[in-house]
Amino acid sequence: xxxxxxxxxxxxxxxxxxxxxxxxxxxxxxxxxxxxxxxxxxxxxxxxxxxxxxxxxxxxxxxxxxxxxxxxxxxxxxxxxxxxxxxxxxxxxxxxxxxxxxxxxxxxxxxxxxxxxxxxxxxxxxxxxxxxxxxxxxxxxxxxxxxxxxxxxxxxxxxxxxxxxxxxxxxxxxxxxxxxxxxxxxxxxxxxxxxxxxxxxxxxxxxxxxxxxxxxxxxxxxxxxxx
Amino acid sequence: xxxxxxxxxxxxxxxxxxxxxxxxxxxxxxxxxxxxxxxxxxxxxxxxxxxxxxxxxxxxxxxxxxxxxxxxxxxxxxxxxxxxxxxxxxxxxxxxxxxxxxxxxxxxxxxxxxxxxxxxxxxxxxxxxxxxxxxxxxxxxxxxxxxxxxxx
Numbered sequence: 001x002x003x004x005x006x007x008x009x010x011x012x013x014x015x016x017x018x019x020x021x022x023x024x025x026x027x028x029x030x031x032x033x034x035x036x037x038x039x040x041x042x043x044x045x046x047x048x049x050x051x052x053x054x055x056x057x058x059x060x061x062x063x064x065x066x067x068x069x070x071x072x073x074x075x076x077x078x079x080x081x082x083x084x085x086x087x088x089x090x091x092x093x094x095x096x097x098x099x100x101x102x103x104x105x106x107x108x109x110x111x112x113x114x115x116x117x118x119x120x121x122x123x124x125x126x127x128x129x130x131x132x133x134x135x136x137x138x139x140x141x142x143x144x145x146x147x148x149x150x151x152x153x154x155x156x157x158x159x160x161x162x163x164x165x166x167x168x169x170x171x172x173x174x175x176x177x178x179x180x181x182x183x184x185x186x187x188x189x190x191x192x193x194x195x196x197x198x199x200x201x202x203x204x205x206x207x208x209x210x211x212x213x214x215x216x217x218x219x220x221x222x223x224x225x226x227x
Numbered sequence: 228x229x230x231x232x233x234x235x236x237x238x239x240x241x242x243x244x245x246x247x248x249x250x251x252x253x254x255x256x257x258x259x260x261x262x263x264x265x266x267x268x269x270x271x272x273x274x275x276x277x278x279x280x281x282x283x284x285x286x287x288x289x290x291x292x293x294x295x296x297x298x299x300x301x302x303x304x305x306x307x308x309x310x311x312x313x314x315x316x317x318x319x320x321x322x323x324x325x326x327x328x329x330x331x332x333x334x335x336x337x338x339x340x341x342x343x344x345x346x347x348x349x350x351x352x353x354x355x356x357x358x359x360x361x362x363x364x365x366x367x368x369x370x371x372x373x374x375x376x377x378x379x
Contacts, residue, residue, distance in 0.1 A: 100356065
């Protein structure tokens, strides 16, 4: 593969959260005034304790999801949660090369299945990333082009999350090996911010506080995103 | 070094190699089967496609440990005498120009026909999208796959 530009961020990441090295912006608390959150580097995540100063539980829950969405909207995650039938790659989220398609089971088609190339771990002698059960997220779980608010509603919806309960989501975020690859991507790929343990703790805290979603800014009523 | 046993083209092979050695290196440099080609070394071109336990894989990025105890078929083992329908169609239509990509093309196409004996043009294009031909013989490749499938 052609070397990627070091330190580059995906378009969404650049727009929403800045690039590696600079401080991350304040996590959204859903639009209401709240105590300032402690600063954190763009490459790190705030721990759930950093949100303890937000007294309103729903408000704290929304802020926790906003912090977790810094991972969800990272190219390491978005590249394989595409809206279309082909994954993206690199920090710039370019089209996957070779030009593969998701196939009937989100694992490619015969000849170019995901595991024709992707191994169970990053290889020693090549750039092709690897982790157990490499595959695309089903189309109902597409995140590409969606806001954190829309993804929040999607993640909670069993019809669009593979029938998972909120506890299943916590387990998936904190322990799934393919999710964990985002923090050990190999080659010169930028890892997702923080660690899987920190991401899992944020998602667990979000669920424990009621799993509230940020308001959908495209919805003037301020209600939670439902689509 | 680790000892791996695998069956290659019907013959049991015992290899004492590094677990991360690419299967392609084991096939070409250790066993001496040079029909499978090294193209890019990054799973991008498809020149190194072989069948591992019936599934096409890119041998240049497949560690030998993945093939431990498994069955590998290379272009040399696709048929005993070059009589696989794809090999015959390749010859009849004069598909190759330089020929460097053809073992990978044929092994990908063979895997496709094994699962879909009568693929459409679109299915052929999707399944062979990852097999590059620098000579640009794609129309002949597709025609040969169609011919091998018995589809007019």
